Amino acid sequence: MKRIMLMTCVVAIMASLAGCMKETDEIILLPVQNGTIPETVLSLSEQDSLRQYMDINEGVTPPNVVGSYDVSPMTLLYSSDGYAGDFYDLRWIVERQNGRNIVTYSDLQGGAVGKSREAHIIGEGDKFTIYIVEEAINESRGWQCEMITVISGVYRDRNVAGYKCGIVMRNKVDENGMLIEPDSYRVFEDGDGVATNIMNGK
Numbered sequence: 001m002k003r004i005m006l007m008t009c010v011v012a013i014m015a016s017l018a019g020c021m022k023e024t025d026e027i028i029l030l031p032v033q034n035g036t037i038p039e040t041v042l043s044l045s046e047q048d049s050l051r052q053y054m055d056i057n058e059g060v061t062p063p064n065v066v067g068s069y070d071v072s073p074m075t076l077l078y079s080s081d082g083y084a085g086d087f088y089d090l091r092w093i094v095e096r097q098n099g100r101n102i103v104t105y106s107d108l109q110g111g112a113v114g115k116s117r118e119a120h121i122i123g124e125g126d127k128f129t130i131y132i133v134e135e136a137i138n139e140s141r142g143w144q145c146e147m148i149t150v151i152s153g154v155y156r157d158r159n160v161a162g163y164k165c166g167i168v169m170r171n172k173v174d175e176n177g178m179l180i181e182p183d184s185y186r187v188f189e190d191g192d193g194v195a196t197n198i199m200n201g202k
Contacts, residue, residue, distance in 0.1 A: 035060040035122045037131045042148055046168055046185070053078045053187040054164035055152045059124030062101060063155040067199040068093045071163060073191035074109070080184045087188070090165075092151070092195075094130070097121065105132050105149075112138040114149075126155045142175035153195065163195035164188070 035058045037047060047056060054077075072089040088110035095104040105119035114136035121130045129152040137144040148168040153160035168185040180186060 034058075035124075037122070037129070037150070041131055041133065042150070042168065046148075049080075049185065050150060050166040050168075050187065054150070054166055054189075055127070055129070055162075056150065057123040057127040057129045057152055059122055059127075060101070061125070062121045062123035062128040063126050064097050065121065065128060065130075065155050065160070066094050066097050066103075067158065067197040069160060069163075069195040069197050071165070071188070071190045071195045075189050075191040077164070077187045077189050079180070079186045081180050083180070083186075090188075091198075094119075094121075103130065105130065105134070107134075107136075107149075110138070111140045112136055117146075128152065128155060141178055143173060143179055145172035145174070145179055146170045158197040158199075160195040160197070161193065163190040163193075 037056065042050075050056065069092050070089065071092070074087045074090045076084065076087060090107060090109045092107040093105070095106075097103045101121045103116075103119045103121055105116040107114045114134050117133040117135060119130060119132040119134075121128055123129055129150060132149040132151075133146070134149045135144070135146050147170055150166040150168075151163070153163040164187060166185060166187045169180050169182050171182060172179050
């Protein structure tokens with residue numbers, strides 16, 4: 001009975017790209033397969049679009065990147081809707097990276113708070129990519145959304161060199177028309193080339 005219920009839950013969650021992060025690594029709702037981003041998360045054409053502006057590092061032995069990182073200045077590299085402008089600096093946090101390369105991810109930017117529904121890390125050596133099904137909300141500006149976030153870089157001296165971040169919008173509630181349209185995407189970088197790890201004062 002438990003097996004049937006679990007399979008029903010997994011099928012439903014895969015269909016909706018939803019799911020709850022687990023504290024343990026016993027159940028994987030979006031498993032890392034062959035060290036690549038599953039097409040159920042990002043289609044191959046979406047991945048190809050992002051690759052024009054950022055690396056997507058693949059593999060099954062990524063570095064452990066647990067930490068809290070500042071991206072300053074947060075700089076727009078490309079926007080599929082042609083937008084050009086300035087953005088608040090970003091703090092992103094990776095916690096509880098386990099042996100199956102599942103992590104807990106959250107971020108803070110201006111008044112917005114984002115948390116992962118699923119977050120996995122892939123890569124080899126010191127090169128990594130994190131892909132995240134993320135929910136973000138900014139109550140003061142009247143919006144909330146679901147998006148796919150992809151972060152890549154090189155873990156070096158506790159920091160992330162060559163930090164890049166791509167976001168692909170999926171769904172949104174946007175009272176003031178502040179967000180990009182669903183299926184549009186943007187790519188950001190750290191303007192000084194390094195996302196600095198501030199955990200434990202570093």
